[in-house]
Amino acid sequence: MVSDGSPSSRADSFANSRPAAEEASHGLLAEPDHVLAELVGEGNRAAYSVLVTRHVDRHVGFAERVLGSRPEAEDAVQEAFVKLWINAHRYDRSKAKFTTWFYRIVLNQCLDQKRKKRPDALPEGFDVVDGRDGPDKELQDVQRAQRVALALTELPDRQAAAITLCYFEGLTNREAADILELNIKALESLLTRGRKRLAQLLAEDAAELLGAP
Amino acid sequence: MSKSGMTLERFAELVASYGADPARWPDDERRSGVELMSGNPRAADIAAGAGTLDKLLAGLPAPAPASAALCDRLEAISTLPQDHNAPARPARPGQLANRGGYSIFTALFGSGASPALIPQAAGLLMICLAGGVALGLSDFAAPRETTLVVDPSAYFFGDPGLDKDLEELD
Structure with missing residues (x-):
């Protein structure tokens, strides 16, 4: 089955390969995450499919921000979903929201991968070229975005995770703190240090942006 | 300090952590932060200083959806x-x-x-x-004493290759 990766084609992929599961999935679409997670803990494949479709894009994006590499991000998310499939019976809704629990799994997987990564490996997909003098504004914006993404991966892991959760994932400070298993004060400290470091790394881009008409 | 009690010091911490966009500030501090920012020029300066990094971060494109292979x-x-x-x-x-x-x-x-x-x-x-x-x-x-007995006929009769070699020599 060839699909283009969009949410609808993914749903089709799951559906066409497992018509019975698809039918079951439709009945589960309205269920909240914690109910689905409990069903996955009982081996319910349709519930697993719904959770995958609902969360895969968000977590691949999150992992990509933290790791700076799409293939590594997809590996991390795959491992996280394996852990979900195997450990869903351990999920306890009284302790954490499903999203908090699963973000923790993905984040820990990302941090594990980062530790194992060769120190000299450059983030894939970020062929950073200094195009500040280039005439094409669109190209300059793309290159600036690459430098920002690269700078994000150069932050200490937990600073990068904190910024990603608060700035790109749109989570509240309480949710981000829960995922990182910190109190609010410690989260704010991570964010402040992360922003300060990013400002240093991106000083030239910031100056250029300030000078832009 | 704003009417609702936020100090300039706390405002600076808030902006240093969450940036200048009030949408990212904690719910319970947003109203007082916005109040201070709109009424205090120093607070407005602090927010403006943080806005540049916010713009750079906002320039990152949204990640692409997961690949079909991953799915x-x-x-x-x-x-x-x-x-x-x-x-x-x-x-x-x-x-x-x-x-x-x-x-x-x-x-x-x-x-x-x-x-x-x-x-x-x-x-x-x-x-x-x-x-x-x-x-x-x-x-x-324990290693036992062994005697090595070499029987040349075993080699000659057991190895057709050698016979063949001898025939060739003849």
């Missing part, structure tokens, strides 16, 4: 038996090499064996190894 692999995960003990997963090329000890363990004891048994299995293997070494050092396996 296929994720789908495959749910076709595996759900074993609460042994992690079974569809591997990407090159990943098997990273499984290390667990692969050896499963090769010896089967994929259904629990990883929790690894310490016991390692202990058992160590005992067997120690037993083998002890046996090797004992009298039971």
Whole structure:
């Protein structure tokens, strides 16, 4: 089955390969995450499919921000979903929201991968070229975005995770703190240090942006 | 300080952590922060200073959706038996090499064996190894005197190749 990766084609992929599961999935679409997670803990494949479709894009994006590499991000998310499939019976809704629990799994997987990564490996997909003098504004914006993404991966892991959760994932400070298993004060400290470091790394881009008409 | 009680110092901390966009500020401090920012020029300056980094961060494009290949692999995960003990997963090329000890363990004891048994299995293997070494050092396996008897006919009659060589010499 060839699909283009969009949410609808993914749903089709799951559906066409497992018509019975698809039918079951439709009945589960309205269920909240914690109910689905409990069903996955009982081996319910349709519930697993719904959770995958609902969360895969968000977590691949999150992992990509933290790791700076799409293939590594997809590996991390795959491992996280394996852990979900195997450990869903351990999920306890009284302790954490499903999203908090699963973000923790993905984040820990990302941090594990980062530790194992060769120190000299450059983030894939970020062929950073200094195009500040280039005439094409669109190209300059793309290159600036690459430098920002690269700078994000150069932050200490937990600073990068904190910024990603608060700035790109749109989570509240309480949710981000829960995922990182910190109190609010410690989260704010991570964010402040992360922003300060990013400002240093991106000083030239910031100056250029300030000078832009 | 704003009417609702936020100090300039706290405002500066807030902006240093969450940036200048009030949408990212904690719910319980947003109103007082906005009030201070709109009524205090120093607070407005602090926010303006943080706005540049916010703009740079906002320039990052939204990540692309997950690839079809990943979705296929994720789908495959749910076709595996759900074993609460042994992690079974569809591997990407090159990943098997990273499984290390667990692969050896499963090769010896089967994929259904629990990883929790690894310490016991390692202990058992160590005992067997120690037993083998002890046996090797004992009298039971002491080297015996041997006599090497060389029977040339065995070579000549047992090796047609050599006969062939001799025929060729003749």
